[in-house]
Amino acid sequence: QKEVEQDPGPLSVPEGAIVSLNCTYSNSAFQYFMWYRQYSRKGPELLMYTYSSGNKEDGRFTAQVDKSSKYISLFIRDSQPSDSATYLCATHNTDKLIFGTGTRLQVFP
Amino acid sequence: DGGITQSPKYLFRKEGQNVTLSCEQNLNHDAMYWYRQDPGQGLRLIYYSQIVNDFQKGDIAEGYSVSREKKESFPLTVTSAQKNPTAFYLCASSIDHFTGLNTGELFFGEGSRLTVL
Numbered sequence: 001q002k003e004v005e006q007d008p009g010p011l012s013v014p015e016g017a018i019v020s021l022n023c024t025y026s027n028s029a030f031q032y033f034m035w036y037r038q039y040s041r042k043g044p045e046l047l048m049y050t051y052s053s054g055n056k057e058d059g060r061f062t063a064q065v066d067k068s069s070k071y072i073s074l075f076i077r078d079s080q081p082s083d084s085a086t087y088l089c090a091t092h093n094t095d096k097l098i099f100g101t102g103t104r105l106q107v108f109p
Numbered sequence: 110d111g112g113i114t115q116s117p118k119y120l121f122r123k124e125g126q127n128v129t130l131s132c133e134q135n136l137n138h139d140a141m142y143w144y145r146q147d148p149g150q151g152l153r154l155i156y157y158s159q160i161v162n163d164f165q166k167g168d169i170a171e172g173y174s175v176s177r178e179k180k181e182s183f184p185l186t187v188t189s190a191q192k193n194p195t196a197f198y199l200c201a202s203s204i205d206h207f208t209g210l211n212t213g214e215l216f217f218g219e220g221s222r223l224t225v226l
Binding site: 045099 | 112133149150152153154157165167199201210211212213214217218219220222
């Protein structure tokens with residue numbers, strides 16, 4: 001079993017839709033969780049990180065962690081064509097970050 | 110502007126040749142990382158360095174080598190021993206390794222795409 005699992009998509013939605021991106025993880029000891037956005041042919045950039053359970057909001061983006069089910073989510077409200085990218089979740093064990101495979105999102109006008 | 114600069118953006122190599130990918134940062138970060146990205150596999154850690162003159166193997170270090178002689182520079186050599194080197198290579202840095210792990214605040218370069226002919 002992979003330590004972090006993520007549906008690769010692609011996910012295609014109309015502009016203005018609410019998008020839900022999800023990951024599951026295997027190790028209940030994981031405490032820190034991150035979401036990165038990666039545009040085509042570019043390096044990833046950190047969108048948000050959360051510690052332990054709960055929600056964190058930043059503008060149109062909300063990150064949610066459910067430690068009881070080992071489930072992490074990123075919600076995008078009022079999605080825009082500029083949100084079209086690959087979204088990677090990540091967490092860390094003792095000495096390295098562990099990334100999901102990424103979900104490709106396409107927001108069409 | 111502060112950031113990470115990777116070069117070259119695209120590189121073609123014949124089988125049996127070593128190639129070196131450059132990574133330079135002017136962020137004054139202590140920690141630097143090399144990742145490999147393949148379709149459907151996410152980012153996999155090759156090597157990382159927490160401080161000058163020190164580095165550790167990641168999950169897929171076989172066939173790769175690095176050096177960290179200067180704080181700003183962390184070049185990656187893909188050797189002929191790497192069986193499947195065609196991939197997208199990403200360099201990243203963080204202010205220090207602990208911060209990078211806990212906050213995920215890694216700054217990535219734009220990547221180098223290596224193709225073996």
